Amino acid sequence: MLTVLGCFVGEHNLWLVALAALVCTLASATAMELLTHAGRAGGRSRYAWLAIAAAAGGSGIWATHFLAMLAYAPGLPSGYGIGLTLLSYADAVAITGLGFALATTGGRVRAAIGGAVVGGGIAAMHYTGMAAYQVPGHLIWNPAVVSVSVAIGAILGGLALVTALSVGTVLGRCLGAGLLILAICGHHFTGMGAVSIQPDPAVAIPASAIRTEWLAAAVALASSLILLLAGAALLLDLRERRRAESERERMRSLANAAVEGLVVCRGGQIVSANEAFAR
Numbered sequence: 001m002l003t004v005l006g007c008f009v010g011e012h013n014l015w016l017v018a019l020a021a022l023v024c025t026l027a028s029a030t031a032m033e034l035l036t037h038a039g040r041a042g043g044r045s046r047y048a049w050l051a052i053a054a055a056a057g058g059s060g061i062w063a064t065h066f067l068a069m070l071a072y073a074p075g076l077p078s079g080y081g082i083g084l085t086l087l088s089y090a091d092a093v094a095i096t097g098l099g100f101a102l103a104t105t106g107g108r109v110r111a112a113i114g115g116a117v118v119g120g121g122i123a124a125m126h127y128t129g130m131a132a133y134q135v136p137g138h139l140i141w142n143p144a145v146v147s148v149s150v151a152i153g154a155i156l157g158g159l160a161l162v163t164a165l166s167v168g169t170v171l172g173r174c175l176g177a178g179l180l181i182l183a184i185c186g187h188h189f190t191g192m193g194a195v196s197i198q199p200d201p202a203v204a205i206p207a208s209a210i211r212t213e214w215l216a217a218a219v220a221l222a223s224s225l226i227l228l229l230a231g232a233a234l235l236l237d238l239r240e241r242r243r244a245e246s247e248r249e250r251m252r253s254l255a256n257a258a259v260e261g262l263v264v265c266r267g268g269q270i271v272s273a274n275e276a277f278a279r
Contacts, residue, residue: 016071020064021185023223027060028180030230031100032164032173037236039104039165050104054097056229057180061092061122063222064184065129066215072192076135076199079209084132088125089222095121103161111165112158118180119157122187123150130195134209137199145194149187156183 031053038049065088096118103114126149130139156179164176210218252274261277263270 014071016067020067020071021181023067023226024060024064024181024184025177026230027056027063027226028177028184029174030226031057031060031096032160032177032180033236034229034232035100035104035161036164036168036173037240038100046104047101050097050101052229052232053100054093056226057100057118058089058093058096058121058125059222059225059229061096061125061184062089062129063219063226065126065188066219068188068192069129069133070216070219076137076197077205079134079205079211080129080215081132081134081206082208082210084128085210085215085218088128088132091128092121092125095124099157099161103165108162108166111162115158115161116154117157118161119150119153119155119183119187122153122157122184123191126188126191130191134205135197135199136201136203136205137197138203140196140198142194142196145190149190149194152190153183153187156180156186 034049034053034056038046038053041049099114099117099119099121101114102117103111105114127146133139160176160179160183163179164173166172167175261279262274263277264272
């Protein structure tokens with residue numbers, strides 16, 4: 001834990017860390033909202049919503065990681081390999097989508113397994129992204145801390161999807177999003193605590209490496225995608241609420257049109273009645 005705290009406080013720009021946390025929060029909340037809707041949808045529309053949820057969640061995982069990497073300042077010049085950076089994004093979206101698809105097939109066990117798969121996607125994205133990280137030196141890993149970081153992502157990811165999909169309320173989705181945030185951020189900073197850099201002037205950064213300026217632009221694009229999907233999730237939620245209210249109004253109108261008195265009781269108490277019953 002001292003290694004993780006030392007990495008967090010001593011070698012990170014805390015303003016960029018806060019921005020990474022904000023992007024992570026937005027992406028997690030959006031993914032939970034879209035995932036819940038995908039669980040309700042049927043047919044081909046379910047797969048479309050799963051794909052959109054995977055794009056939101058995967059983009060959030062990727063943007064959080066690379067924003068935190070932009071905040072990471074070990075005092076050495078750095079760059080990122082193009083191929084592995086692109087692969088890390090594909091890992092995040094594809095594995096997150098697989099976990100979401102499994103979680104929405106029904107039941108707490110499948111939700112937990114799906115969430116653990118999402119945690120595996122967080123780990124795959126993180127360590128592929130770290131493999132793309134290029135500095136004039138060598139990255140030395142602590143296998144025990146790496147294992148802990150993977151376990152954090154898998155356990156919290158499982159809890160996140162079980163909570164969001166089993167509770168089925170706004171509070172459940174909020175709690176699920178909070179657990180997913182902890183899974184992403186907990187994995188990242190624990191994983192960063194597992195690595196140390198041994199400087200070596202003989203190691204050169206390739207000319208083809210992505211510089212931090214270009215990486216910042218890519219992160220901005222990913223964050224914009226998350227904002228777009230967040231807006232779509234909000235509109236979707238508002239539409240569902242309006243439709244539910246319209247359905248309730250229609251049922252009230254039908255009940256009031258009946259000549260007979262109609263009453264609905266729950267637990268020995270009257271919770272609804274039509275106009276004929278009131279008369």
